[in-house]
Amino acid sequence: MSDNSKIVLELKNVTQIFAESGVRACHDISMQVQGSEILAVMGENGAGKSTLMFLISGFMEPGRGEILCRGGKNPADLRALVGMVHQKPLLAGDLSVLENIILGPEKGLFRKDVLKEEIAAVQERYNLPLDLHLKAKQLTAPQIQRCELIRALWKNKELLILDEPTASLSTTQSEELFELLLRLKGEGKTVIFISHKIHEVMKVADRIAVIRRGELQGIDAKGNLSPREISRLMIGEDTLPGEEPAAEKRGEIDRTGVPVLELSNLGYSETGTRRLDSINLSLYPGEILGMGGIRENGLTHVEDILCGLEQPDTGFILLNGKNRMPLTPLKLRRSGISYIPADRLKRGAAPESTLAENLSVLKRQAGFGSYRKRLFSWAGQFISDHAIKGEAKQKVKTLSGGNIQKMIVARELENNPPLLIVSEPSWGLDFKSRDRLHSQLVQAREEGIAILLLTTDLDELLSLSDRICVLTEGRLTEIERTEEQWNRYYIGEKMTGADRA
Amino acid sequence: MILAIFGSATPLILAALGGLLTERAGILNIALEGMILGSAFAAVIVGGMTGSLALAVLAAIGAGVLAALLFNLGTFTLKGNPFITGLGINVLVPALTVSISQSLYGNQGIIRPDGLSGISRIGGMDIFIPLALLLAVLLQIIFFRTRKGLIIRSCGEQEDLLRARGINPVSIKKEMVIYSGLFSGLAGAALSLGLGVYVPGMSAGKGWIALVAIYLGYRKVPGVVAACLLFSLAEWGANRAQGFLGVPPTLILSFPYFMTMAALWLFSVKKRKKVDCSGGFRVN
Numbered sequence: 001m002s003d004n005s006k007i008v009l010e011l012k013n014v015t016q017i018f019a020e021s022g023v024r025a026c027h028d029i030s031m032q033v034q035g036s037e038i039l040a041v042m043g044e045n046g047a048g049k050s051t052l053m054f055l056i057s058g059f060m061e062p063g064r065g066e067i068l069c070r071g072g073k074n075p076a077d078l079r080a081l082v083g084m085v086h087q088k089p090l091l092a093g094d095l096s097v098l099e100n101i102i103l104g105p106e107k108g109l110f111r112k113d114v115l116k117e118e119i120a121a122v123q124e125r126y127n128l129p130l131d132l133h134l135k136a137k138q139l140t141a142p143q144i145q146r147c148e149l150i151r152a153l154w155k156n157k158e159l160l161i162l163d164e165p166t167a168s169l170s171t172t173q174s175e176e177l178f179e180l181l182l183r184l185k186g187e188g189k190t191v192i193f194i195s196h197k198i199h200e201v202m203k204v205a206d207r208i209a210v211i212r213r214g215e216l217q218g219i220d221a222k223g224n225l226s227p228r229e230i231s232r233l234m235i236g237e238d239t240l241p242g243e244e245p246a247a248e249k250r251g252e253i254d255r256t257g258v259p260v261l262e263l264s265n266l267g268y269s270e271t272g273t274r275r276l277d278s279i280n281l282s283l284y285p286g287e288i289l290g291m292g293g294i295r296e297n298g299l300t301h302v303e304d305i306l307c308g309l310e311q312p313d314t315g316f317i318l319l320n321g322k323n324r325m326p327l328t329p330l331k332l333r334r335s336g337i338s339y340i341p342a343d344r345l346k347r348g349a350a351p352e353s354t355l356a357e358n359l360s361v362l363k364r365q366a367g368f369g370s371y372r373k374r375l376f377s378w379a380g381q382f383i384s385d386h387a388i389k390g391e392a393k394q395k396v397k398t399l400s401g402g403n404i405q406k407m408i409v410a411r412e413l414e415n416n417p418p419l420l421i422v423s424e425p426s427w428g429l430d431f432k433s434r435d436r437l438h439s440q441l442v443q444a445r446e447e448g449i450a451i452l453l454l455t456t457d458l459d460e461l462l463s464l465s466d467r468i469c470v471l472t473e474g475r476l477t478e479i480e481r482t483e484e485q486w487n488r489y490y491i492g493e494k495m496t497g498a499d500r501a
Numbered sequence: 502m503i504l505a506i507f508g509s510a511t512p513l514i515l516a517a518l519g520g521l522l523t524e525r526a527g528i529l530n531i532a533l534e535g536m537i538l539g540s541a542f543a544a545v546i547v548g549g550m551t552g553s554l555a556l557a558v559l560a561a562i563g564a565g566v567l568a569a570l571l572f573n574l575g576t577f578t579l580k581g582n583p584f585i586t587g588l589g590i591n592v593l594v595p596a597l598t599v600s601i602s603q604s605l606y607g608n609q610g611i612i613r614p615d616g617l618s619g620i621s622r623i624g625g626m627d628i629f630i631p632l633a634l635l636l637a638v639l640l641q642i643i644f645f646r647t648r649k650g651l652i653i654r655s656c657g658e659q660e661d662l663l664r665a666r667g668i669n670p671v672s673i674k675k676e677m678v679i680y681s682g683l684f685s686g687l688a689g690a691a692l693s694l695g696l697g698v699y700v701p702g703m704s705a706g707k708g709w710i711a712l713v714a715i716y717l718g719y720r721k722v723p724g725v726v727a728a729c730l731l732f733s734l735a736e737w738g739a740n741r742a743q744g745f746l747g748v749p750p751t752l753i754l755s756f757p758y759f760m761t762m763a764a765l766w767l768f769s770v771k772k773r774k775k776v777d778c779s780g781g782f783r784v785n
Contacts, residue, residue, distance in 0.1 A: 079665075084665070086665075091659065095658070104668075
């Protein structure tokens with residue numbers, strides 16, 4: 001099938017680095033997309049899939065490299081070729097569905113009745129019912145997706161890109177979508193769809209491309225890749241140096257008392273889709289419970305619910321055996337619980353304020369004289385005690401990511417909390433600070449602190465946790481501490497859903 | 502009476518329609534007030550020199566567009582804050598008119614050139630009245646029946662959508678600011694040519710009231726026109742009431758402004774009640 005004349009799109013050494021954040025979203029990606037095929041692009045969250053699709057759809061222009069379609073590399077050509085169904089809703093809420101569909105760079109008047117008939121014919125043909133008069137802001141996530149799909153079909157786009165189309169769909173809706181995609185392929189259209197669910201990809205895709213940390217790990221026909229291989233490509237093989245088997249040195253943990261944290265039958269839905277489904281767990285003093293998973297498979301929602309920013313639809317959160325619903329950030333802090341968020345600059349620190357101000361919650365600076373002076377001298381001492389590279393008067397945003405994390409960790413551990421919620425603690429840290437952070441967490445556990453570790457990093461999960469559970473599509477599975485299960489491959493397959501393909 | 506109300510509402514309607522264009526495109530044109538005053542001044546100066554209605558109106562439009570270009574320069578080219586740029590224009594224009602009038606006429610007060618009075622009246626009615634209503638209808642058609650209208654309406658809501666469809670939202674915004682300069686130019690001309698006189702500060706907050714009318718009219722053309730008429734009715738009533746009410750006239754004359762505040766307050770109360778369904782996409 002790889003006949004050279006049928007190439008629809010070609011990427012040559014495409015690299016995209018975001019100037020503001022310095023994030024390298026795509027690095028040196030070269031690949032070809034052929035006519036009438038279904039290409040699945042897989043990878044973890046933040047792997048650069050969406051950015052790549054934005055580049056292909058002409059929404060962004062690549063920093064380096066080129067994207068060729070029909071021999072040219074004009075973004076306008078790309079836009080004419082590609083119809084994209086976005087992951088995040090990209091519609092003008094105050095415009096009707098019809099108006100959103102016909103919006104484009106064309107000029108002049110439009111005949112509403114004629115266009116409506118045209119679009120209705122497309123809907124009829126592909127069986128995509130949707131009321132064209134609804135305002136876009138009234139639509140649910142699956143309807144928004146359908147609206148964008150109708151537009152792409154009406155515009156007769158040759159290449160359709162669907163960014164995580166099944167994330168907000170039920171199983172039957174997904175089945176319907178895949179049937180439609182297969183039908184479109186039969187009509188000669190090309191489909192690229194993004195997913196991190198291996199079982200769906202194995203069902204419909206012809207070829208599979210795996211992206212990890214902005215790099216193309218492999219692209220091959222479905223037959224040449226097993227679910228296991230895909231899962232390995234997605235999570236990576238590299239083992240880090242200086243890994244300490246911290247958890248194994250431990251004796252038995254007393255699990256007879258009252259758990260510090262107990263989740264009972266927790267459920268959460270978002271735009272009609274079930275994100276978390278009856279989550280039960282209990283966490284006892286002096287243990288690290290690792291929760292692994294892909295972030296979109298519910299890990300973010302667990303984090304948001306546990307830090308009190310979101311309220312679950314069902315279930316309870318018990319702290320020290322007491323029902324603490326509804327949990328709010330204030331209640332959490334009043335109970336002395338510490339939280340190290342994944343998003344350091346938005347949740348973990350106030351980037352525009354000084355280091356001293358960010359630390360000021362720890363100690364009330366009572367006494368006579370200048371408050372500022374006392375705060376800064378105390379903070380200066382704190383900073384040098386914890387080996388943070390920075391000045392008390394420095395704004396937090398001017399620090400390096402590793403030092404910001406150091407500051408947050410030191411602050412959250414300072415007052416010996418009963419419970420520590422940690423999310424992605426080692427994102428973007430180098431090996432040294434990562435090791436330091438891990439030994440800090442282990443030491444905290446020795447002191448009897450209960451730690452809930454939410455992470456997508458398998459090595460971190462395995463080396464720190466006393467117990468591990470994995471979140472897959474909203475459901476929690478506990479990993480047994482056996483030779484067969486307690487390894488990165490088994491957990492990786494559980495995480496990506498490869499075991500169900 | 503109706504003609505009087507419509508007459509005083511005309512500049513307001515024209516300015517509000519111009520403001521509505523920018524507001525729908527996602528940028529609030531704070532500089533309406535300055536644009537109106539500058540155009541009113543330009544209309545009287547050129548009208549007085551040439552005695553021609555057409556040239557006077559053209560000069561007013563030119564002044565409005567010039568102020569709009571200044572707004573674009575400050576906001577988009579130099580990436581300044583649109584509020585500050587707008588306020589800057591509102592402060593600049595009155596000062597500029599004073600110095601120009603000083604150098605041309607040797608005074609800083611009222612300018613009343615000969616032969617300008619009633620220049621815009623044709624058949625007993627101010628031509629700006631039908632013009633304003635015509636433009637209102639035209640704008641309604643543009644918003645809901647043309648592709649450009651779709652672009653303008655989505656520009657204020659989802660700029661990324663326009664980018665994805667290959668349209669540059671910034672150039673749409675710039676264009677709309679220029680159109681609002683044009684509309685404000687007509688508003689200024691209607692204001693000063695209707696009387697045949699330029700009085701310093703004659704815009705008297707009309708630009709600000711126009712901004713209020715935009716929100717009060719739910720950002721829709723008929724609503725905005727209705728809101729403008731309501732203010733003019735209040736103004737007319739206040740002018741009449743001076744004669745027979747035993748209240749200090751300054752207090753009565755400030756009635757329309759009080760009404761503006763009250764209306765804005767009521768609007769925000771009403772809006773707060775239905776904020777659930779207006780906030781972006783529905784979550785169920």
